[in-house]
Every structure is written in structure tokens, then in C-alpha cells.
Amino acid sequence: MAMRNIREDGDAILLKHSRPVTDFNRRLHTLLDDMRETLLAADGVGLAAPQVGILRRAVIVMDTNREELSPEEQIIELVNPQIVSADGEQTGQEGCLSVPGVYGIVTRPEHVVVKAQDRFGKPFTVEGTGLTARCFCHELDHLDGHLFTEIAQRILTPEELEEMNGEQE
Numbered sequence: 001m002a003m004r005n006i007r008e009d010g011d012a013i014l015l016k017h018s019r020p021v022t023d024f025n026r027r028l029h030t031l032l033d034d035m036r037e038t039l040l041a042a043d044g045v046g047l048a049a050p051q052v053g054i055l056r057r058a059v060i061v062m063d064t065n066r067e068e069l070s071p072e073e074q075i076i077e078l079v080n081p082q083i084v085s086a087d088g089e090q091t092g093q094e095g096c097l098s099v100p101g102v103y104g105i106v107t108r109p110e111h112v113v114v115k116a117q118d119r120f121g122k123p124f125t126v127e128g129t130g131l132t133a134r135c136f137c138h139e140l141d142h143l144d145g146h147l148f149t150e151i152a153q154r155i156l157t158p159e160e161l162e163e164m165n166g167e168q169e
């Protein structure tokens with residue numbers, strides 16, 4: 001496994017549409033393994049392939065609702081994911097590893113059901129609520145070249161960020 005560079009806002013690749021994965025081969029497995037390592041090192045909750053410069057429809061999301069699992073075990077790999085149903089609404093803070101230091105208020109569904117394939121091409125369905133639902137939506141948006149800053153109601157001010165960081169300590 002190897003760490004990959006996370007592309008940042010301003011890099012044109014983040015605005016591009018990703019192509020479906022058609023070969024569930026070693027190259028895909030290496031990409032997913034590298035994305036896992038990169039996400040864990042960055043202490044994020046989700047990562048999409050275009051964020052590491054690969055325009056393929058693959059994302060990983062941490063199911064943070066499952067606190068009994070280790071961070072490594074919380075990672076769900078989604079290849080060619082599609083949201084098949086969404087309901088409810090949540091409005092809260094959102095950030096992105098590709099937009100470091102910026103947080104905005106974004107409204108997302110409270111609950112989503114996602115259909116995807118695993119790294120071997122086997123189809124499965126997964127559900128997410130709360131932060132996990134937010135994360136599914138955020139990562140899938142990356143596959144169509146969208147960043148959360150496009151849909152944020154507003155971006156948090158430096159004072160609000162400071163307050164937020166204070167709370168975390």
C-alpha cells in the first residue's frame with residue numbers, strides 16, 4: 001500500500017466526471033488499498049478516487065455509527081455507487097479533505113440507501129444515517145465533479161471555526 005496525494009480545490013480534476021469501473025482487477029484493488037491508507041492518515045471520514053487523481057467511480061466511506069469497529073474496519077468500499085433512495089433532512093457542518101480548513105453548512109438527506117459493487121464486482125446495498133448518509137452523498141458528488149462548497153448555504157467564519165476547534169479539545 002502507498003499513500004497518494006490528495007488533490008486540492010483549484011485542481012481541475014476535481015471538477016471532472018468519473019467513468020464507471022469495468023475491471024475489478026489488481027489495479028482497482030491497489031487503488032482502494034491506497035485510498036484506505038490515505039484516508040486513515042488524513043483522519044478523514046470519506047475519500048473519492050478523483051480526490052487522488054483517478055477518474056473512476058470508486059469511493060470509500062467510514063461508517064462512524066459503528067463505534068465497536070476499528071477505523072480500518074469501519075471503511076466501506078463502494079464501486080460504481082448509486083443512491084437508490086433518500087429520505088429525511090439534516091443541516092450541519094461539512095468539510096472536505098480537498099478543501100482544507102474550510103467548513104460550510106450543508107443540507108443533506110438524513111438517511112440514504114446506496115447500491116454499489118464491492119472490489120470483486122459483487123453487488124450489495126448499504127444504508128447510512130446521520131454523518132454516514134452525509135458522507136455517502138458528499139463522496140458520490142465527487143464522482144460527478146461537485147464539491148460541497150457549491151451547495152453550502154454558507155461557509156463558516158474564522159470565529160466560528162475557532163469556536164469549533166475549541167470544542168474539540
Ligand SMILES: [Zn+2]
Pocket residue numbers: 095096097098138139142
Ligand atoms: Zn470531499
